[in-house]
Amino acid sequence: xxxxxxxxxxxxxxxxxxxxxxxxxxxxxxxxxxxxxxxxxxxxxxxxxxxxxxxxxxxxxxxxxxxxxxxxxxxxxxxxxxxxxxxxxxxxxxxxxxxxxxxxxxxxxxxxxxxxxxxxxxxxxxxxxxxxxxxxxxxxxxxxxxxxxxxxxxxxxxxxxxxxxxxxxxxxxxxxxxxxxxxxxxxxxxxxxxxxxxxxxxxxxxxxxxxxxxxxxxxxxxxxxxxxxxxxxxxxxxxxxxxxxxxxxxxxxxxxxxxxxxxxxxxxxxxxxxxxxxxxxxxxxxxxxxxxxxxxxxxxxxxxxxxxxxxxxxxxxxxxxxxxxxxxxxxxxxxxxxxxxxxxx
Amino acid sequence: xxxxxxxxxxxxxxxxxxxxxxxxxxxxxxxxxxxxxxxxxxxxxxxxxxxxxxxxxxxxxxxxxxxxxxxxxxxxxxxxxxxxxxxxxxxxxxxxxxxxxxxxxxxxxxxxxxxxxxxxxxxxxxxxxxxxxxxxxxxxxxxxxxxxxxxxxxxxxxxxxxxxxxxxxxxxxxxxxxxxxxxxxxxxxxxxxxxxxxxxxxxxxxxxxxxxxxxxxxxxxxxxxxxxxxxxxxxxxxxxxxxxxxxxxxxxxxxxxxxxxxxxxxxxxxxxxxxxxxxxxxxxxxxxxxxxxxxxxxxxxxxxxxxxxxxxxxxxxxxxxxxxxxxxxxxxxxxxxxxxxxxxx
Numbered sequence: 001x002x003x004x005x006x007x008x009x010x011x012x013x014x015x016x017x018x019x020x021x022x023x024x025x026x027x028x029x030x031x032x033x034x035x036x037x038x039x040x041x042x043x044x045x046x047x048x049x050x051x052x053x054x055x056x057x058x059x060x061x062x063x064x065x066x067x068x069x070x071x072x073x074x075x076x077x078x079x080x081x082x083x084x085x086x087x088x089x090x091x092x093x094x095x096x097x098x099x100x101x102x103x104x105x106x107x108x109x110x111x112x113x114x115x116x117x118x119x120x121x122x123x124x125x126x127x128x129x130x131x132x133x134x135x136x137x138x139x140x141x142x143x144x145x146x147x148x149x150x151x152x153x154x155x156x157x158x159x160x161x162x163x164x165x166x167x168x169x170x171x172x173x174x175x176x177x178x179x180x181x182x183x184x185x186x187x188x189x190x191x192x193x194x195x196x197x198x199x200x201x202x203x204x205x206x207x208x209x210x211x212x213x214x215x216x217x218x219x220x221x222x223x224x225x226x227x228x229x230x231x232x233x234x235x236x237x238x239x240x241x242x243x244x245x246x247x248x249x250x251x252x253x254x255x256x257x258x259x260x261x262x263x264x265x266x267x268x269x270x271x272x273x274x275x276x277x278x279x280x281x282x283x284x285x286x287x288x289x290x291x292x293x294x295x296x297x298x299x300x301x302x303x304x305x306x307x308x309x310x311x312x313x314x315x316x317x318x319x320x321x322x323x324x325x326x327x328x329x330x331x332x333x334x335x336x337x338x339x340x341x342x343x344x345x
Numbered sequence: 346x347x348x349x350x351x352x353x354x355x356x357x358x359x360x361x362x363x364x365x366x367x368x369x370x371x372x373x374x375x376x377x378x379x380x381x382x383x384x385x386x387x388x389x390x391x392x393x394x395x396x397x398x399x400x401x402x403x404x405x406x407x408x409x410x411x412x413x414x415x416x417x418x419x420x421x422x423x424x425x426x427x428x429x430x431x432x433x434x435x436x437x438x439x440x441x442x443x444x445x446x447x448x449x450x451x452x453x454x455x456x457x458x459x460x461x462x463x464x465x466x467x468x469x470x471x472x473x474x475x476x477x478x479x480x481x482x483x484x485x486x487x488x489x490x491x492x493x494x495x496x497x498x499x500x501x502x503x504x505x506x507x508x509x510x511x512x513x514x515x516x517x518x519x520x521x522x523x524x525x526x527x528x529x530x531x532x533x534x535x536x537x538x539x540x541x542x543x544x545x546x547x548x549x550x551x552x553x554x555x556x557x558x559x560x561x562x563x564x565x566x567x568x569x570x571x572x573x574x575x576x577x578x579x580x581x582x583x584x585x586x587x588x589x590x591x592x593x594x595x596x597x598x599x600x601x602x603x604x605x606x607x608x609x610x611x612x613x614x615x616x617x618x619x620x621x622x623x624x625x626x627x628x629x630x631x632x633x634x635x636x637x638x639x640x641x642x643x644x645x646x647x648x649x650x651x652x653x654x655x656x657x658x659x660x661x662x663x664x665x666x667x668x669x670x671x672x673x674x675x676x677x678x679x680x681x682x683x684x685x686x687x688x689x690x
Contacts, residue, residue, distance in 0.1 A: 128518065
């Protein structure tokens with residue numbers, strides 16, 4: 001039943017996104033900057049944005065609003081902000097994929113890989129992908145500029161969007177520079193815009209006070225870490241057909257995720273050796289990655305990661321039950337929180 | 346006297362920018378995303394943003410407001426928007442310099458070159474510079490989110506910012522893909538955010554109607570083209586000590602500016618050969634670039650470019666004189682329009 005809600009919201013947000021692209025391609029909204037804007041870059045941003053099916057962040061934004069307003073799903077400002085959330089996500093993904101030299105995304109080519117292939121020029125592909133990310137963030141800015149919400153609500157939501165944007169950029173900076181611990185990096189580059197930002201921005205648009213928004217953020221943070229851990233698990237054990245990503249990227253990139261740190265801490269000498277064999281080796285073969293994955297499972301690291309996800313979700317659900325939220329919104333949030341136990345993200 | 350106005354506004358905007366960086370380094374404005382955000386990327390964005398002295402775009406934004414409100418310079422929303430304009434400029438410059446492999450900017454290293462030098466890693470420098478641009482655009486988003494202006498004014502200004510952002514990204518895309526004529530590319534990637542966007546956004550914040558804003562944009566467009574032409578001239582004849590950019594970048598990059606097209610059209614066989622010798626040759630030596638510059642002057646192309654700037658400025662001034670703007674704001678805009686006849690940009 002809740003999956004119906006999720007699908008319905010995804011389709012509403014996708015219709016809004018399609019309108020954003022149609023309008024941007026046709027030309028400037030204010031009419032001050034004449035000329036259409038159709039280009040391979042625009043096509044790429046549209047294609048990448050539209051080919052995701054889950055829309056967790058958009059759903060969580062609508063859900064955050066639904067905790068305070070039973071009509072949230074029919075509020076154009078909430079839907080526009082949810083679409084802006086998806087465009088912010090597109091922008092982060094495109095720029096991240098350039099930095100990680102990641103050739104695939106959402107079951108297809110990443111933006112820079114697709115543009116490079118289309119134009120037969122790697123450097124041009126990368127440069128245009130920088131612009132593709134910039135285009136996505138500009139479209140998100142356009143949606144936020146037009147939000148038809150009472151001024152005070154709009155202002156708080158816009159400040160949350162800007163704060164979230166800064167936090168993610170800083171988290172990605174920490175990741176590239178290898179500063180800060182893995183938890184802080186995960187919190188800043190993932191939790192902040194997967195759960196905290198969307199829920200908080202939605203609540204703000206539905207009229208939640210700053211104090212309400214802070215309470216909701218306290219529920220959202222453990223959920224965000226759970227999403228990150230699920231992502232780490234899927235990066236090693238997931239089905240590439242479902243996740244849209246190849247297996248072993250974190251291992252090959254030498255990214256010390258919670259899962260991998262647990263494996264190195266819990267494993268016996270042989271298991272540790274299997275993990276270290278591929279850790280940080282960009283050229284590691286499929287067999288070696290498979291052996292490292294087995295070692296991660298057999299060492300108990302996989303189980304520990306699943307257990308931690310359960311604990312985080314339980315903590316969020318406990319907190320959620322204590323609050324006086326609207327029942328429909330609360331049930332929907334419980335549903336999404338439950339999904340992280342089994343979901344590809 | 347008007348230079349005093351320009352300097353005074355530049356200092357006011359710089360103080361606002363310093364506050365933006367201080368606050369962002371200290372942590373999130375809403376408190377929802379804990380942790381400070383100081384990093385080499387933040388330092389680079391701050392350094393690059395603060396080391397420009399002119400602030401033409403910020404001044405034009407304040408000037409646009411000054412046409413409709415005599416107290417514009419003391420309006421915190423106007424100053425915040427002017428600071429946001431400078432941050433948008435920083436973001437465009439950083440990403441452009443990555444795409445153009447340009448090692449210098451504003452008399453120092455460009456962001457990617459500085460970050461690569463500091464970390465001893467070219468790829469990491471480029472990746473962090475993508476994030477430096479992203480950080481600048483996030484800071485601009487934060488300023489726009491907090492604009493303390495009446496809702497209708499704020500909304501129009503924010504829509505202008507978003508439209509301008511889209512137009513510049515599309516102009517840069519056209520430039521990289523070599524689509525569209527040089528005039529349209531120049532209009533979209535330069536005029537739109539040098540004159541049209543700042544003047545229009547300032548006017549909107551000061552209460553100008555959409556029709557007023559459109560009239561002002563008609564004055565701003567020829568001025569923007571004049572700025573572009575001045576920039577083209579300075580790229581060949583400017584003093585690098587003053588412009589902060591090496592001479593001959595457009596020639597070496599094979600960028601068909603109005604100046605270069607005029608030179609190829611007007612020059613005799615020898616002059617054309619001197620220009621073609623370096624055009625598009627990234628490795629062209631200093632002597633060859635100097636010979637091409639002489640050919641551009643002697644062919645009459647330089648004079649034609651100066652003449653075109655004069656015509657464009659005259660057209661803008663004629664239009665300006667016909668409008669009922671506040672006298673102080675109008676005099677200031679006339680001053681800036683006059684400056685493009687002699688100014689390094």
